[in-house]
Amino acid sequence: MNGNVKRIFFIVLFLLGSMNASAVTYVIHDIDESSVRSLTFLLSKLVPSNTLLTPIRHDVFEQYESSLKADDIVVTIGVDRFRQACGFDFDGAVMALFIGREEYRHVLPDCPMPTTGVFSGAPLAKNLALLETIWLDQKPLALLYSDNVLIDENEMTALAAEYGFEFQFLQTQTDRLSVLRSVNIVLERSGLIFSVVDTELYKNGNAQAMLKQLFNQQQLMIGPAFSFVRAGSLFAVYSDTQAKLEALAERIRRWQTEKHMLDAIYPEKLRVSFNPSLIKAHGVVPPSASFLNDRYGLCAETLCD
Structure with missing residues (x-):
């Protein structure tokens, strides 16, 4: 056709x-x-x-x-x-x-x-709770974002503190050069980039370029989707x-x-996937599938229905 x-x-x-x-x-x-x-x-x-x-x-x-x-x-x-x-x-x-x-x-x-x-993606609290279990580095978590998302820094900072973390925020332009330059800036204080769903930031191959740069610098990203895990992020929680x-x-x-409009939500059924190569390379010990389900309500990718 x-x-x-x-x-x-x-x-x-x-x-x-x-x-x-x-x-x-x-x-x-x-x-x-x-x-x-x-x-x-x-x-x-x-x-x-x-x-x-x-x-x-x-x-x-x-x-x-x-x-x-x-x-x-x-x-x-x-x-x-x-x-x-x-x-x-x-x-x-x-x-x-x-x-x-x-x-x-x-x-x-x-x-x-x-x-x-x-x-x-998944609720911030869900990601932070899991990260608290497996990530012992006390450096701030870096969050890059474009002007196409609304980031409430106060809300995120307060929630991160409940899990013993601190956020470093940086808004960036979305052209490739600006994104990679911003990655270098935030990595001066952080060893881990935390991601939210930001279509404009990650399109046109930016996500792949960021993950390649992080790999070369032996640094990591928490992805917002399973595709990021396959491309080189440490893990992702998603539906x-x-x-x-x-x-x-x-x-x-x-x-x-x-004629009743229900609130916008994340789905209740959430999955988690880990990148086995990065888990091994960085000495991270992921929780068992039963622990993930019982403690966080997450379905381990290999055991999901």
Whole structure:
């Protein structure tokens, strides 16, 4: 299917959904079609059977903003699509998926309609509690971030102190040179970079470049996703797609039936993965799978259902 045919297909799909008298849940995305079809299929099994799910690309959707109805729901994939939807003029609801908490909080003030989300990554307290068990270095934890996230330094500093840690914060530009220069700056006082979900900071190969630089300097990063562990971070606490969709489906159901908007959250089901090579190289002893589950409520990647 070429580009023009795809475009016509999604326009027709959108119009068919808009002409339907019932509410429509639009999944706004810029990912490949096979991925969004799979995502929509999985979501369809979790929401009421009468829920009309319509995946549509963001550039097509912009042309039909006026067709949105008050009972419609817009599910956005990623922070860019969330920001886009918050600029729409309609009375429906927006639900963000595959977005970091700090990204969500940065955009939220510009979102006038009822809004919720399901966060990627994991709560700060969950990461700090695990880190307290395995990391004995008392140097500050470094946190690099772009201007596309909202970092509450006071909140994070207070929470870190509860676990015996201190944060060193540094906002950086997102071009490759600036990012790598910032890594060198924070590593003058810290041996570990702590990450939050920050799409702008880590895109265009920046994440890989940072991890390569850290490897060369024998320093480490705590990643926000499993992909970071595979690329060279020490560990990551995160949720899988199914857990995110279950939390999203609950929010869709409550909004459809009660017009009650549940708060944005992290999924309850969280996983943890360690990088075995780095664990061994740095002498870190990871907790057993049973301890991870009993103490932190985390599922060790190799034993998850």
